[in-house]
Structure formats: structure tokens, C-alpha cells
Amino acid sequence: MKILLNIYDLILRFTFYLFCWLPPVRARLSFELRNVGQNESFKVTGETADLCFEFSSEGELQQALPLVLRLISEGKKIELIYFSPSVEKSVQKLASDHQSQIRALRFPLLLQFVKPEFSLLNWVTSSKLVLVRYDFFPDFLALKLKKQMKLILIWGSLKRERLKDGSLSFYKRKFFESFSLIVWTNFVEKKFAEKFNLPGEVFDFRVSQIQDRLRLSSDKLQAEIPLLLSSLHTINQGERVILGNAWASDLKLLKDFPIQKFFLIVPHSLRPDHLAELFSKMRELAIEYQVMAEDGEIETKTKVVVLVKKGILCELYQLFDYAYVGGGFESSIHSVLEPLVSSVPSISCGPQNSRSTEFDYAQSFDRIKVVLNENQFKAWLEQPVVKKELTFYENEEHFKTLKDLILNA
Secondary structure (H helix, E strand, O other), X not given: OHHHHHHHHHHHHHHHXXXXXXXXXXXXXXHHHOOOOOOOOHHHHOOOOOEEEEEOOHHHHHHHHHHHHXXXXXOOOEEEEEOOHHHHXXXXXXXXXXXXXXXXXXXXXXXXXXXXXXXXXXXXXXXXXXXXXXXXXXXXHHHHXXXXXXXXXXXXXXXXXXXXXXXXXXXXXXXXXXXXXXXXOOHXXXXXXXXXXXXXXXXXXXHHHHHHHHXXXXXXXXXXOHHHHHHHOOOOOOOEEEEEEEOHHHHHHHOOOOOOOEEEEEEOOOOHHHHHHHHHXXXXXXXXXXXXXXXXXXXXXXXXXXXXXXXXXXXXXXXXXXXXXXXXXXXXXXXXXXHHHOOOOEEEEOOOOOOOHHHHHHHXXXXXXXXXXXXXXXXXXXXXXXXXXXXXXXXXXXXXXXHHHHHOO
């Protein structure tokens, strides 16, 4: 294994120096260079972190956040390593709010060759590394071997292998076997993993997180969008449709669609290029729409509104009768747990849902439908909805057990 890790390091180093002039490589290095001058290690002050968490996306941060905050409240010191610029703002705010207890580092994929002090081996002080969901970099095995760190995986999934031929690659199997503790996303995953002698536990607190947001949703929506909120309340029950985290590719479902219900479209990204693509697709489909970048009332007779506002999609879902979750015509759907916990009566998504364990969970409540084209989308919207509250279970002792398992792994 050490030989393979050394080969990986040589390949990565050679690739970096060979292609460092390319714009994507330079952009990645520029992102990582922001570590310099602001993300000193606990090592500098002679301290040691109790746990180190690694994650890539905002969703993964939010999934682990209750656990991180609980540990912070108990006086623990935490290291956070994140891979994507999309989660940078949230992580830096978290670190700023808890300056004495949190250190945060942009994953030094390239920076380690420019500033060795920011390599994982030199920066991380914790003896335990907690990976959130999907990132399987050889660098983590290097930490395990060279620093005798314990690896912990929370909310792991083998869904892709389960849906295909039911086998694991040699590398992935060895990687999973290196963990001291694995927490699977659900009992289906746990049972499948046991076929490969990969034991683990099952815990998930995303439902509790969403419920916490919903409890505060009225005040948040009233503060953020009072005029739009008032307009939405004038639309009849059974007529409200939301397209959450929508991509331009999702809009083909509206082709030749007789717009009779009210549609609120919330884009998956507010980047100018993504919005331009979305609006271009709507013009191509000859859809009349109103853009709302700030709070406002829905114009008379408007049937489609594009809300260009961030951070309130979770709170909005509960106001709608139908929720289509975007991304299903891209690499994977976005979160279907938010509309599910919000008790939206009818949920749908596109076909690319094999990577989503949330889709399995929604299916267990018989609350979600896959639509492949505009005809199936129309048929879904023609089905009458029945408002029915779902029962989810919160368990404080369950939460405490997970925290103790990780600390004692």
C-alpha cells in the first residue's frame, strides 16, 4: 500500500508541474492559496484537535453540522477540511464564530507542492479523521499509514454498486476496510455492506435539521419575502407547483405545457452563466415568466415566477402542493428530503436518482414519482393531491450515541 501511495504522489506531483499553466489548475491553486495567512494549524499554538472532519459540499457540511456544533458546545477542538469553493463561505463563517475551537483548511490537493506546511500531513493534528459521505482520496490512506490516524466514515453509501452488479472494486473495498467506524445512510446500505464483511451503524439527523428550519420558517419568510409570501397565499390549494434546484435541462418538461397552475422556479445556482442558460431555455420554450431577484408581488395573471434568491428553498417547500426536485437530467437529483419533511403532498424528479439515498427514503413513504418527459410530468400534475402529514422520529439518545461512538472509535 505504501508503494501505491508513493506512486500516486509522484503522479500527482508530475501532473501538477506539467499542467500548472492550464486555467483550471491555476484556478484550483488560487483557491487553495487562500489558506496562506488565514488557516494556521493548531500545531502553531501547540494544541491538538479532538476530531478532524472532511467534506466537499454545502449539503455534506449541513449534514455533519449538528454533530460539529454539539462537539463545539462540549469544548472540543475541531479541524474542518473542505474541497469545494461552494462551501467556503459557510465554513469560514463557522470558523470565525468559533475561533478558539475551529481550524479550517481548503483541501491542499495542489498547495502541498507549493507550501508543504499546508499538506495534510503537516497541518492536521487530530488522531481521528471523519469523512462525510463520498470522498475517497489516497491522501487519507497516507494519513492513516504515516500518522497512525483512525479513519471514520459517516453516511457512507454503496448504492451505485448495489444497483449495478453488486461488487466492489479492490481499491474501494480496501478503502472501506481501513475505517475504524462506518455509519451507513440507511439499513438497506448496512445490509448490503455486510455481504462484504463491512460492519457499521445507521444514524441520520438530516430530518431533525430540516424540522429545526421549518420551526423558524414563518419568521424567516416574513422577514425575507413578505410581499411574495402574501401573493402565494392568494393562490388556491392544489394550484401551487415549485421547481426546486432547477437546471435548464429540467425545463424541457414544460415544453408545450398548458400553464394553468402557478409555478415558482428556484434555480440550482445563481451564477450569471447558469441563470443565462435557464432564461435562454425559457425563451426557447416560449414561456412567459416574471423574474424576482428581490421581494415583490406576483404580477397579475403571471403563471411562472423565477425566484433569484438564495437560502430559503427549504422553507418555501411547505407552501406548495407539488414539488419537482431538479438535477435529474444532470448527474444526480438534489435533496428530496426537504420537500418530504415539509410534507409536500406530491414530489417528483428526473431519472438520475441512483446516487441519492434520500430518493430511497422518499420512496418508502410512497411520496415521490420519477418523470422522464413532458407527458409524464403533465400526468403527475393532473393527479389530485391529498395533504397528509408524515411521522419522523427524533431521538436525542440516538444522537448522543453517535457522538460517543466517533469519539471512542
